[in-house]
Amino acid sequence: MTFHPIWPWWIMVPVAGAALIFLAWTSVGSRRRGAEPGACLVPAGLVLLLLLAALRPGVPGGSVRAATADMNVFFVVDTTSSIAAEDYGNGSPRLDGVRQDIMAIAAELAGARFSMITFDSQAVVRMPLTTDTSALGTLTDVLEPQITQYSTGSSVTAARTVLNDRLRAARDSHPERARIVYYLGDGEQTSGKAPEPMRLDASLVNGGAVLGYGTSQGGRMKEKSSYSSDEAAAYIQDRSGGSAGDAVSRIDEETLRGIAAQLGVPYVHRAAGDAAGPMMQSAMPGALKETPDSLEGRTELYWAPALGAFILALWESLRVFRQLRQLRPGKPEARP
Template structure:
């Protein structure tokens, strides 16, 4: 059995010693008899169980992949209205595929630091570099397309300046960590003019991929009324050139391949049901060492003493409540 305490040992040892001294002093001063013994053993049992849970006991078991702790991963995510086009899988919006792939990448690169930049009419850093995968999961789950009325045309490379700044800052602070960029979008340029080049310094990007979503046939896009609501029931209408009817968004793979070339990473089209492995193999930079190393796993057992402490505390709370209820009638009898 091994222990991984929630605090450093230099903190845990004094806490344990202090608890032992207090419990011993309480036991010496407790009243003799059964009631006194129970009054001393209960707090002692609770303290012992809580300290044991804090020590995080565990036993060896299984194995886990070595963590990619030396990676900074940047997700550049398209949140324009077209990312809601319903041509991913069985009529699902493209954003469903984006969410799924972001978390799949995070799972493959466990231990890395993740950041997210989204872009529509402008680019925004939604999350700075962090190792908190749960924060990335939460952010990914609430990603939504731009509000329809604000969608006045966007460029597929509008995030280039912000991405350069974030990559440069990452290199300056930790030059030893490789920087991986994943660009996720459909390549549809709606600003009415040709996009500016990405203009990302090649030395800032060590790997990654441009991931494309959508089909040549395209899909319709549901309107989004505001940022607090989900997609509505009405579809965005095509009012360009005097035409009418539901607007259709189509993937522009040539544009996406061009962005990939400018970033120096491969382009990978993504569709529902696609495996994760090919995407990761294509995106892995040659400068990073391939490894099949696995680390010895560990089965956590802290939950057992924690559960026992909860049951013990609950039992004692119920006993105290019963005693209080028994005292109420006696209190009424002594009133004049």
């Protein structure tokens, strides 16, 4: 049996000692006043049961997974022009799926600390680690693709240095917290050269997933002229063949699987209407893998002495109530 007291031991020991001294003093006083034998047994039992409940006894056994609050979750989000390709669901931009999945993950990992890194021509930390999911929701709602005229080609691993620095900082400050990475993108490499490897220390990533968006048929992308413009936009044109036409972006799942292998996490393709369960089940085994520091489970037993104390208190209350009724003065007799 183990004990997890509700107060530190340096408080519990003096409190218990004071309670025992008080019980001894009242017992001696009751004997001197000629009280009935055993009159102090109920109050003494009540105090002892409350002290036992405060010690929170329990029986060890089994194991429990680490609490969600012990996780640092990093979202690495592709905000290149291709994330606006309209092949998600019924012609919606891929970014709609990215937004939905970010908030679905946040809902499943309530209490975790979240950070967001976006990348296009360069990688930027949009939000440092925080438990404020409302801030995450606001940032997710305003996510937009890069302005088209600034797009000069991008790499799918452009966030590698920033992500590596953020993961190392998280490990150094709180090594006990699992570090979960969700990479959300389409795998399209437009920089004209092969993507550089992520080059992350395997110990930095404890779980997560690479989430892919788009189809092999691809979709057209609307131009982004500014972050505040709501005007109807034309589609981005493909002039690489000499004749203008709507540019089409297609998902590159082979590249995404390669990134997943480098991060040591699974790859999951996401389509409109997909539930969050399969996505989380694929990612969580890495996040919750057994470690030498796994927590030991226990069955709480404090409720038993607490229930006994309640029954004794109820019994004592009824006894006192009966005594009070016996002490009520009777009606005065009428004089002749």
